[in-house]
Structure formats: C-alpha cells, structure tokens
Amino acid sequence: MANLTERPRHTCALGGAIATASALPGTIPVLHAPPGCASNTTWTQAGGCGLQLGGYCGGLSMPGTNMQEREVVFGGSERLQELIKNAQTVMEGDLYFVLTSCVAEVIGDDIGAIVKPFQDEGIPVIYAETGGFKGNSYTGYDLTLQSLWENFIPAAAERVPEKVNLWGIPPFFDAFWRGNLEGLRQLLRRLGLTVNTFFTAEDTLAGIREAGSASLNILVSDGYGTGAAELSRQKHGIPYVVSPLPIGPAASDEFLRSVGAALGLDRQRVETVIGEENRRYYRYLDTFVDCYNDMDLQRYAAVAGDANYAPAVTRFLADDLGWLPEVVAVSDVLTEEQERAIRQRLEKLSSGLRPKVYFTPDTSEIRRCVKEHWTTEAGAKYANKLTPAFVVGSSLERELAKDLQAGHLSVSFPVSNRAILDRGYTGYRGGLRLIEDLIGVIAVNR
Amino acid sequence: MGKTIKQIAIYGKGGIGKSTTTSNISAALSKLGYKVMQFGCDPKADSTNTLRRGTYIPTVLDTLREKNQVKPEDVIFKGFNGVYCVEAGGPAPGVGCAGRGIITAVQLLKQLKVYDELELDVVIYDVLGDVVCGGFAVPIREGIAQHVFTVSSADFMAIYAANNLFKGIKKYSNSGGALLGGLIANSINAPYAKDIVDDFVERTATRVVEYIPRSVTVTQAELQGKTTVEAAPDSEQAKIYARLAQKVVDTTESKTPSPLEISQLREWAAKWADQLLALETGEVRGTAAGI
Numbered sequence: 001m002a003n004l005t006e007r008p009r010h011t012c013a014l015g016g017a018i019a020t021a022s023a024l025p026g027t028i029p030v031l032h033a034p035p036g037c038a039s040n041t042t043w044t045q046a047g048g049c050g051l052q053l054g055g056y057c058g059g060l061s062m063p064g065t066n067m068q069e070r071e072v073v074f075g076g077s078e079r080l081q082e083l084i085k086n087a088q089t090v091m092e093g094d095l096y097f098v099l100t101s102c103v104a105e106v107i108g109d110d111i112g113a114i115v116k117p118f119q120d121e122g123i124p125v126i127y128a129e130t131g132g133f134k135g136n137s138y139t140g141y142d143l144t145l146q147s148l149w150e151n152f153i154p155a156a157a158e159r160v161p162e163k164v165n166l167w168g169i170p171p172f173f174d175a176f177w178r179g180n181l182e183g184l185r186q187l188l189r190r191l192g193l194t195v196n197t198f199f200t201a202e203d204t205l206a207g208i209r210e211a212g213s214a215s216l217n218i219l220v221s222d223g224y225g226t227g228a229a230e231l232s233r234q235k236h237g238i239p240y241v242v243s244p245l246p247i248g249p250a251a252s253d254e255f256l257r258s259v260g261a262a263l264g265l266d267r268q269r270v271e272t273v274i275g276e277e278n279r280r281y282y283r284y285l286d287t288f289v290d291c292y293n294d295m296d297l298q299r300y301a302a303v304a305g306d307a308n309y310a311p312a313v314t315r316f317l318a319d320d321l322g323w324l325p326e327v328v329a330v331s332d333v334l335t336e337e338q339e340r341a342i343r344q345r346l347e348k349l350s351s352g353l354r355p356k357v358y359f360t361p362d363t364s365e366i367r368r369c370v371k372e373h374w375t376t377e378a379g380a381k382y383a384n385k386l387t388p389a390f391v392v393g394s395s396l397e398r399e400l401a402k403d404l405q406a407g408h409l410s411v412s413f414p415v416s417n418r419a420i421l422d423r424g425y426t427g428y429r430g431g432l433r434l435i436e437d438l439i440g441v442i443a444v445n446r
Numbered sequence: 447m448g449k450t451i452k453q454i455a456i457y458g459k460g461g462i463g464k465s466t467t468t469s470n471i472s473a474a475l476s477k478l479g480y481k482v483m484q485f486g487c488d489p490k491a492d493s494t495n496t497l498r499r500g501t502y503i504p505t506v507l508d509t510l511r512e513k514n515q516v517k518p519e520d521v522i523f524k525g526f527n528g529v530y531c532v533e534a535g536g537p538a539p540g541v542g543c544a545g546r547g548i549i550t551a552v553q554l555l556k557q558l559k560v561y562d563e564l565e566l567d568v569v570i571y572d573v574l575g576d577v578v579c580g581g582f583a584v585p586i587r588e589g590i591a592q593h594v595f596t597v598s599s600a601d602f603m604a605i606y607a608a609n610n611l612f613k614g615i616k617k618y619s620n621s622g623g624a625l626l627g628g629l630i631a632n633s634i635n636a637p638y639a640k641d642i643v644d645d646f647v648e649r650t651a652t653r654v655v656e657y658i659p660r661s662v663t664v665t666q667a668e669l670q671g672k673t674t675v676e677a678a679p680d681s682e683q684a685k686i687y688a689r690l691a692q693k694v695v696d697t698t699e700s701k702t703p704s705p706l707e708i709s710q711l712r713e714w715a716a717k718w719a720d721q722l723l724a725l726e727t728g729e730v731r732g733t734a735a736g737i
Contacts, residue, residue, distance in 0.1 A: 075580065106546045108580020110587050113621030 007363035007396055009048075009306065009331050009413050012132030015041035016140025016173060017099045019049075021128075022058035023171030023199040024148075024208070026094035029057075030087055030125075031064035032080050032109065033101030037132070038064050048395070048414025050175035052421075063087040067103050076109050084118055084125060094205050095152070098127035099144075105131030126151040138224045138332070141170040145198075145228035148208065155236050156213035162263065163194040163214045165238075167228065168221030169245070171199050174308065175415040179424020184220065184246065187256065187427045190273045191265060212236045216262050220245050220255075220426075222341045223307040223334060244345055245312040248320040248431030249281050277428040284432055288439075297439055298322060300386040302370040302400070303355075304329040304393035305412030307338065311345045313392050313411060313434075318351040320431055321438075325355045326386060327373045329366040331394075331412070334359060366393075367400040374404055390438065407441040451561050452695060455571040455585040455624060458597035459607035463632045465493045466664060466673075467597050467690075468572040472497060473675035474684075474691035476527040480567040483522075484529060485555070487585060488574040489536025489544045497525030500671020505535020506551040518560045526676050530564060544574075545581020552584050568695060576607060577614050586615060588622035593700045595655060597630045598646075600639035602715050605646055612650055612705035625700035628655040630690065635659050638725060642718055649714065651704040655697075656690035659683070 010016070014033070018041050021029040031038055042059045045052070053059050063086070065071065065079045080098070087096060100111055111127045118125045128147035130140050145167060166184055171177045181197040188195045196211050197203055217240035219229045229240040241262045246255035253274050260270035291297070301323050303314045310330045317323040330342060339359055346357055358369045370391075377386050389406035391397045395416040401408030410417055411425070411434075425434045456471075458464045465486070472484040486493025491505045503523045509516050525531040534551035536544040552571075555561075561569060571585040585591050594615055598608040608629060615626050631643045634657045647654050663684075667677035674683050706714060 105549070106543055108545055108549055108584065110580065110583065110618065110621070110623075112588050113618055113623065116588075116621040 010136040013134040013140035016137030017130035019172035020144040021097040028093035032104040034067040049172045050420030142227040168219040180426040183424040183426035245308040248316040250319040281428040299390035301325045309412040453591040455591035470687040473673040474688045486533040491533040493572040494531035505533040507535040545579040548581040586624040591624045593627035599633040600642040612703040619702040627697040633660040
C-alpha cells in the first residue's frame with residue numbers, strides 16, 4: 001500500500017456507517033463521537049453524493065455525544081446513555097443506531113453494556129463498532145450491515161423459497177444507490193421473487209427484520225458487504241451469490257442466470273424474462289443506431305472508478321455499447337484476492353478487448369497512467385490516435401478529461417457535478433440510462 | 447460447534463502471582479484431560495512463559511504490526527501437554543495504547559473463530575493487574591469470559607486491587623458481563639494471612655476458591671522455565687494446583703460481589719492493623735492468632 005493517498009475517494013469507516021444507518025428506513029443514527037465526525041462526513045457527502053445528504057435527523061442534525069476530554073478521561077458511557085434517552089424524546093425514530101468513533105473505541109466504552117438496559121425495556125436501540133480507523137467508508141457500510149444481521153434480524157424458523165436479500169451497493173458512496181437497487185429489484189421481481197433491498201423508499205424496518213427468512217443473499221459487489229454476507233450465511237444459514245454490478249444487457253443476462261441457478265428456478269422462466277428485457281432494450285436502440293453510426297459516436301474510453309463501477313462500466317462499454325475502453329483504473333485499496341477477481345472479469349470481455357488495468361486510489365496516479373497510455377499509443381508509427389476519447393469516472397477525473405480533450409461523465413464517487421435522485425444504471429434499463437447520459441455529454445453542444 | 451467453552455478471566459495486582467497461578471491451572475487442566483488455551487492479556491507478554499520452557503512467543507499485536515492479516519498459526523502455539531498459548535502483547539512501554547491493543551487482540555482471536563475449531567474446553571485470560579482503562583475490562587464483557595477469578599495475597603495493596611476489580615465486575619453485572627467465581631488466595635503461609643483473606647471475602651460476599659502457600663518448589667520450577675505441575679508433578683504444591691484447577695473448571699455459578707467503599711476498606715484495614723500489632727506484642731486474641 002502506498003504511504004499516502006492523494007485525493008482519496010472515501011471517508012473513514014464511521015463515514016460509511018453514518019451514510020448506511022441514515023439510509024435505513026425510520027432509523028436515527030446516534031453518534032458516540034467527538035465534535036467534527038458528523039460534520040466532516042456530512043460535508044464530504046455534500047461534495048460527492050450527487051447533492052444527496054442527510055434527511056430526517058441525518059447529516060448535521062444527527063444526535064452525537066460531542067465527546068470532550070472529560071469523556072475521554074472518565075469514560076463516555078454516561079454521556080451516551082443520556083444522549084440515547086434524549087434522542088428518543090426529541091427525534092422520532094423506529095430504530096436508534098449507535099455508531100462509535102475512533103475516540104470511543106480507543107477508550108473502550110462498552111457500548112453493548114450501555115444499550116442493553118434500553119433493549120431490555122423494549123426500546124429499539126442497536127449499535128455497531130465503527131471506529132474510523134477500522135477502514136474506509138466501505139468497511140463502515142459492511143460493519144453496519146453486519147450489526148443489522150447480528151443484532152436486529154432474528155434467525156427465521158422457515159425459509160421462504162423465492163425470497164431474497166440484495167446488497168453490495170453502498171448508500172451515498174454509490175451516488176446512484178437507490179436507483180441501482182430499484183433497478184435490480186425490478187428485474188428480480190420479474191422472476192417472481194420477493195426482494196428486500198434495505199435502503200429504498202419501499203423498504204421498511206419490519207421487512208428488514210424478516211430478512212432472515214430469505215433463501216438467498218445476492219451481493220452485487222466483489223468487495224462491499226462481503227462480511228455481512230458471510231455472517232448471514234454462518235448465523236442464519238442463508239447462502240449467497242456474488243455478482244458484479246450488472247449494468248446493461250450482457251451483465252444483466254448473466255446476473256439473472258446466476259440468481260436463477262442459485263435458487264434452482266425453472267430455466268425457461270429465467271430465459272423468458274431475459275428474452276423480453278433484451279427485446280425491449282434493443283427496440284429502444286433501434287432508433288438510435290443510425291445516429292450513433294452517422295455521427296461517429298463511438299469513443300475510446302478511460303474508465304476510473306470504485307471496485308463496483310470500474311469493471312461494470314468497462315464491460316458495458318466494451319460488450320454492449322461498442323466503445324473501446326483502453327485503460328481501467330480501480331480506485332479502491334483492495335486485497336490481492338479482490339484485485340484478482342476484478343482482473344479476471346476484465347480478461348474475459350466478450351468483445352475481445354483487453355484494457356490495461358491499474359489499481360490505485362491516487363487521483364494524480366490515475367491521471368498519469370491514463371495519459372501515459374494515450375501518449376504511448378499516439379506516439380508510435382502508424383499509431384492509432386485513440387481519439388475521440390471519453391472519460392467515465394468520478395468528478396475528480398475532470399482534469400484528465402481536459403488533458404485528453406475528452407468527454408467526461410461522473411458516475412463513481414465523488415459525483416459532485418450532477419444532481420441525482422432516483423437515477424440508476426443497473427439492469428437493462430440502467431444500460432439505456434447510461435447511454436443517454438454518455439451520449440448526452442457528446443451531443444450537448446449540437 | 448455446539449460445545450460450550452468455559453471462558454475464565456484471572457485478574458489481580460501486578461506481581462501477585464497471576465501468571466504463575468494461571469499457567470499452573472492451565473497445565474493442571476490439561477493433565478485432567480481438558481483442551482485449554484491460555485490467553486495472556488498483558489503488554490509484557492510473559493503469561494505463558496512457563497508453559498513453554500521459558501520462551502517467548504510472537505504476540506498477536508506484533509504479528510499484526512508486521513502484516514495486515516493474521517492467521518491462527520501465526521499466534522497460537524502449543525505449550526506443555528498441548529496447552530494452546532496466545533499472548534496479546536502490546537506497544538513498547540511509554541507509547542501507543544495498550545488498552546486498545548487488548549481490545550484488538552481479543553476481538554481478532556474471536557473473529558478467527560479458532561475456539562470451536564480447536565475444540566477447546568477452557569479458555570483462560572490472564573489479564574494485567576490493574577484495570578486501568580476500558581481495554582483491560584474487555585475480557586469480562588458480555589460474550590467473552592463468564593467467570594472471573596482474582597488472585598490476591600493478604601497484603602493490603604493486593605486486597606485493594608481485588609476490591610477495585612470487584613467494582614468493575616459489579617458495574618458490568620447488569621449488562622451480561624462476567625461474574626465473580628471467587629478469590630484465589632496466594633502466598634498464604636501465616637495463619638493470620640488466611641484470616642485476613644477469609645474476612646475480606648466474607649465482607650465482599652464471595653469465597654476463597656483455594657489457599658496456595660508460598661513454596662520454594664514454585665520458584666525452582668519457574669527458574670527452569672516450567673510450571674510446578676510440569677517440574678514437580680508429585681509435589682504437594684502441584685496437588686494444590688490440581689485441586690484449584692478442578693474447582694475453577696467446576697464453577698458453574700458466579701456471583702456479583704459487594705465491593706467495599708474506600709472508607710470501609712480503610713476501616714477494615716485499620717482493624718486488621720490493630721490485630722496484627724496485638725499479635726506481635728504478644729497480646730493473645732483467639733482467632734487472629736489462629737489458636
């Protein structure tokens with residue numbers, strides 16, 4: 001691992017936990033933290049989540065213990081106790097989710113002992129140990145989900161055969177989280193499944209509490225939320241499948257087939273849905289293809305993004321849209337195993353394209369890698385000029401796009417130059433949406 | 447899975463003989479056929495020395511400092527008669543945060559889920575004497591040890607430390623933390639020493655699990671880097687440790703102690719000072735003189 005990360009694309013574990021807990025329906029995050037944690041993560045989100053922030057008792061209005069030197073020296077238990085009590089009187093929540101900061105973790109406040117008396121009284125309080133030093137925002141996402149599985153979702157007496165839980169898309173740190181979850185839910189529903197997605201407007205705490213009766217957990221990520229999937233498998237006996245984030249028809253076909261196989265669904269039923277969705281998708285493209293060809297809308301592409309988006313977008317561009325991804329930069333710090341998984345996915349693109357893959361969290365390094373590739377290719381005799389180009393990345397790739405005189409779309413965190421509400425890129429429809437957005441950038445000055 | 451593992455924490459003032467006692471309990475339990483792990487929770491990392499011929503093992507935290515992922519075989523070592531030895535370790539004296547170190551080490555071992563895999567019967571945490579911060583209380587929180595034993599001699603400072611520990615146990619008792627199995631009376635030779643300890647446990651609503659006399663056999667064994675159970679298995683001292691080990695492992699119900707307030711403890715100590723003085727000056731008082 002490098003000694004420094006320049007312009008990192010994540011917060012600490014607590015930041016991820018705050019985002020995750022505030023995204024749960026009816027949930028009030030309760031912070032056991034010194035001043036600064038809430039505002040730092042809030043303003044980070046403000047700068048990177050497509051203008052989505054806070055909500056009821058989230059962001060700057062979330063309750064916190066405001067730990068001072070006094071709490072550090074004498075322990076912060078009493079202060080937290082007081083806060084939980086007060087939060088209930090002034091904030092209307094169906095679940096109070098205590099999250100710990102570095103300071104609370106270092107002094108070793110026993111949060112379990114503090115929340116237990118409340119739980120014994122029937123007050124819905126749970127907690128997760130999310131000291132910032134435990135990792136980045138994705139770790140915080142995972143730890144929060146793990147706590148739900150550990151402390152909130154009871155083991156079910158019976159499995160419901162066609163019921164599934166879906167996660168792997170971290171709220172806010174995937175700025176398209178709601179749209180992405182809904183896109184996949186819509187697809188899975190077409191297979192006749194009941195789907196719990198934890199974080200969308202349709203999800204409820206009552207529904208989440210029943211997550212233990214699902215027959216399968218579906219994780220649409222090689223890296224985010226794996227701990228929770230593992231915990232649920234061990235504690236609740238629910239198996240899980242891992243799929244890359246499905247964007248567009250090629251990945252969505254595969255996604256549906258893998259879920260179908262894991263649940264033992266009738267193949268014909270799965271293929272029928274796949275057929276219908278493809279028909280719809282290509283019917284829309286029918287009226288676009290002439291313009292695509294006549295206006296030369298194919299692009300060489302550089303893709304930069306987190307472990308979910310970088311491979312998913314690359315595959316979509318290469319195997320569905322017919323663009324030419326040259327370089328892929330994955331901006332997360334991953335384990336060797338996770339890197340291998342992503343590399344393997346990118347080595348078997350059906351288009352036969354083999355983009356160069358880099359793993360670096362460093363924004364300048366991403367820029368350097370991509371530019372180096374572009375210059376080398378352009379400098380060779382009979383060189384392919386790699387132009388026109390397009391950069392699909394985060395808002396931090398604006399400079400790179402400028403260097404390459406390329407179009408630029410922010411998809412991966414941070415997305416600070418777009419307003420995102422229910423937009424999503426998953427599934428077949430998500431593929432259409434991504435085409436609209438990519439081509440929209442090119443066509444904007446016509 | 448399925449088997450309940452007995453998890454025990456042993457606390458007491460520094461230098462009182464915790465590690466000696468703990469290692470002998472572990473050794474004796476292994477001879478009784480139990481599968482035992484001894485987990486040293488002291489930055490000094492010398493809890494398991496006498497189970498491993500006086501050698502030091504790599505600690506959990508040293509291993510964690512070198513690499514991001516720790517595997518069970520990096521930190522779990524077999525000692526005398528198959529006792530599994532683990533040392534939490536910690537930062538160098540004067541730097542870092544030893545308390546957080548204990549939290550990290552205990553949680554890591556828990557996450558590795560080795561207890562079930564090794565099919566352990568007993569895990570014994572040997573914890574640094576003074577519970578100076580939250581980290582050192584981790585072994586007695588809910589979900590870790592169920593029973594706490596404290597090692598104490600009849601010295602006032604040892605009793606004082608034991609009383610402090612009782613306060614900690616009482617604090618966590620409402621929230622599912624470990625309860626007190628009893629006091630292991632160490633270095634009990636003079637009759638009055640037994641009386642002092644007996645009086646203390648009565649006042650604090652607990653019991654003495656076993657009286658262990660100070661013995662040169664223990665010193666000899668330790669100098670060889672061994673537990674008494676290993677070095678002198680037929681000695682009287684080894685038999686006492688075996689008895690203690692059996693009682694510890696047989697403990698099924700622990701209780702919330704009633705620690706003394708500081709003024710009560712002072713008063714109690716003063717009363718004993720008077721009695722000891724009387725004893726020294728030849729004034730005969732039945733019980734204190736052990737007559």
